[in-house]
Amino acid sequence: MSEEFKAGNLRAEPGTKVQGYLNVHGSDMKMPATLIHGTRPGKTVVITGGIHGGEYPGIEASIRLAVQLKPEDVSGRLVIVHPVNTKAYFAKMQYFGPDDGKNLNRMFPGKATGTVSERIAWTISSELISQADFFMDLHGGDIHEALVPFVLYSLAGRPEVNRISEEASSLLGLKYVVGSVSTNGTFGSAAVAGVPGFLAEIGQCGLWSEEEVLAYLKGVRNVLKYLGLLPGGPEDLGSVVKLPKMIVSTSEQTACWYPAVRAGDRVAKGQKLGEMRDFFANRLGEYLASQDGTVLYVASSLAINEGDPIAAIG
Numbered sequence: 001m002s003e004e005f006k007a008g009n010l011r012a013e014p015g016t017k018v019q020g021y022l023n024v025h026g027s028d029m030k031m032p033a034t035l036i037h038g039t040r041p042g043k044t045v046v047i048t049g050g051i052h053g054g055e056y057p058g059i060e061a062s063i064r065l066a067v068q069l070k071p072e073d074v075s076g077r078l079v080i081v082h083p084v085n086t087k088a089y090f091a092k093m094q095y096f097g098p099d100d101g102k103n104l105n106r107m108f109p110g111k112a113t114g115t116v117s118e119r120i121a122w123t124i125s126s127e128l129i130s131q132a133d134f135f136m137d138l139h140g141g142d143i144h145e146a147l148v149p150f151v152l153y154s155l156a157g158r159p160e161v162n163r164i165s166e167e168a169s170s171l172l173g174l175k176y177v178v179g180s181v182s183t184n185g186t187f188g189s190a191a192v193a194g195v196p197g198f199l200a201e202i203g204q205c206g207l208w209s210e211e212e213v214l215a216y217l218k219g220v221r222n223v224l225k226y227l228g229l230l231p232g233g234p235e236d237l238g239s240v241v242k243l244p245k246m247i248v249s250t251s252e253q254t255a256c257w258y259p260a261v262r263a264g265d266r267v268a269k270g271q272k273l274g275e276m277r278d279f280f281a282n283r284l285g286e287y288l289a290s291q292d293g294t295v296l297y298v299a300s301s302l303a304i305n306e307g308d309p310i311a312a313i314g
Contacts, residue, residue: 005037005044005077008127012037015071022081025112025123029087034066034080042076042228043133047220048124050083051105051137051186054094057203058138059083061216068217076229079128084120094143094206108189121189129190134168134227135197137186138216141204147297148264149215150176150314151200152246156183157191164196166242171226172200172219173237176296178246178314204263205300243314247291250309251276253284257304261311265295273311276304289313 005012012018012035021030049062062082069078083089084104091098100115107114109129110121129135141147151174153165165187169177182188187199200219202212219237226234251257259274261267267289276284293313304310 005035007033007035007079008123010035015039017071019066022123022127024116024120025126027116027119029116029120031081031084031086031120034082036069036071036074036078036080038074038076038078038229039072040075042074044077044131045079045134045136045224045227045229046128046132047078047080047136047138048084048186049081049138050085050089052095052139052142053083053085053088053090053097054092054143054206055140055203056206056208057140057212057216058200059089059140060208060213061220062138064213064217065220073231074229075231078229081124081128084124092143105185108184108186109193124186125189125193129193129195132190132195134164135187135190135195136220136223137197137199138220139199139201140208140212141201141206141297143206144299144301145297146204146263146300147201148176148294149174149200149202150178150296151198152178152180152187153198154188154191155179155181156188157194157196161191161194161196165191165198168196168223168226169198170240170242171222171234171237172198173215173222174200174202174219175238175241176243176294176314177240178243178296180246201297204297241294243293246296246312246314248309248312249273249287249290250307251285251304252306253304254306255284255304256302257299257310259298259311261295261298263295263298266293267295267313268292273298287311
């Protein structure tokens, strides 16, 4: 394993760790990144934190992983981006980026000549995911979302890609493991390109705690053991509940949101999820569960815009 590890403008020789800024193609944006080129051969894994700027547990976990992991610990190659969406991070924005008002996690695989969000997605896809054997995207419950920890894996890839994604997701230590057919987000786009992986959610409401970060670190290390990058076999971090899909309800109004359920609640089809009211307390719309299942997240903000997600049932 004599060749250097190349990720965009960054390079790491075998047995080294390199930290620097990964240039976003055709933009003045730069993403803090760490390349770890292990001392033994193995798989290439990409980890991203902070696709959304207000999801802090995944960002802090990715920062700590980049500090803690050493080349002598690793078999293979690892690149960690921490965080991806730096402008959204400092703007404290939910979902969107300040340059183009787009949700980065709906822009994959991106465009080299597109808007800033599309260029970020293209850089991640073409420079990192294109050479990966596995991809982990660490999220953290956006600024206005209350949620229970869960992990999404793609059903959009080849059967073997989907199998590895589901198996690895089950080792992260999160109770809910949910299938997804989306292809315009990080993990779905990766699966279509033949790279297994997942998107994990730990955290809520734009907050972070030591407990959440440690849960992420334990889970990610467990998956790295499964993939052979770290020594030892993966541990059993607890039983999981596998859910075949997640259905998201979005608002049809720009108004005030009054939820009738909490994250983690079991709901039946037709049960009231909440309602939208105007500033005079007039009801504008009522939202009902479209299926039996578990509320994985619910909007915690009073202010909701038309098209915003308000609840998701797995």
